[in-house]
Amino acid sequence: MNQYKPMLPYLGVAAAAFYLLPLLIKDTGLAMLMLLVIIPAVCLLDGLFYGRKHGFQLMFPIACGILFVPTVWIYYNSSASIYIMSFTSFTMAGTYFGSLLRKK
Numbered sequence: 418m419n420q421y422k423p424m425l426p427y428l429g430v431a432a433a434a435f436y437l438l439p440l441l442i443k444d445t446g447l448a449m450l451m452l453l454v455i456i457p458a459v460c461l462l463d464g465l466f467y468g469r470k471h472g473f474q475l476m477f478p479i480a481c482g483i484l485f486v487p488t489v490w491i492y493y494n495s496s497a498s499i500y501i502m503s504f505t506s507f508t509m510a511g512t513y514f515g516s517l518l519r520k521k
Contacts (some may be wrong), residue, residue, distance in 0.1 A: 419467070421510050427467040431481045434459040452493075452500055460507040462490040466517020480511035 434456050442448045460481060467477055482505030489497045 421476070421480075424467070424480060427463050427477065428442075428480055428484060431460065431484055434463075434489075435485050435488050436491075437453050439488065440494055448493075452497070454506060456491070456500075457507045460504045461511040463514075464508040464511020465515040465518075466511075468512035469518045470515075472519055473512050473516035477512055478505050481505060481508040 436452055438455060438459075439448075442451055463481070464478065471477075483503050485501050485504050489495065489501070
């Protein structure tokens with residue numbers, strides 16, 4: 418469990434993006450902006466900061482992807498399930514590039 422404890426603040430940021438930002442959605446255009454720009458940017462930056470501090474760990478992007486799963490049914494519909502892989506990929510890329518910055 419101790420190896421997952423450093424992930425908690427970063428997962429909290431992802432959870433805030435996944436669960437609180439959709440509350441601001443008022444129309445389809447804003448929903449698309451949220452799903453295609455804002456949340457992926459948060460995932461990328463969150464992964465970047467995590468990777469820079471802790472290095473690359475595959476479990477962090479996977480945890481972010483799993484964290485998004487309930488929002489598909491809470492805020493969206495089943496067609497939004499493709500974003501699970503998208504946000505996992507953005508987080509993975511951020512974590513990887515952050516780990517590269519850590520080494521320098």
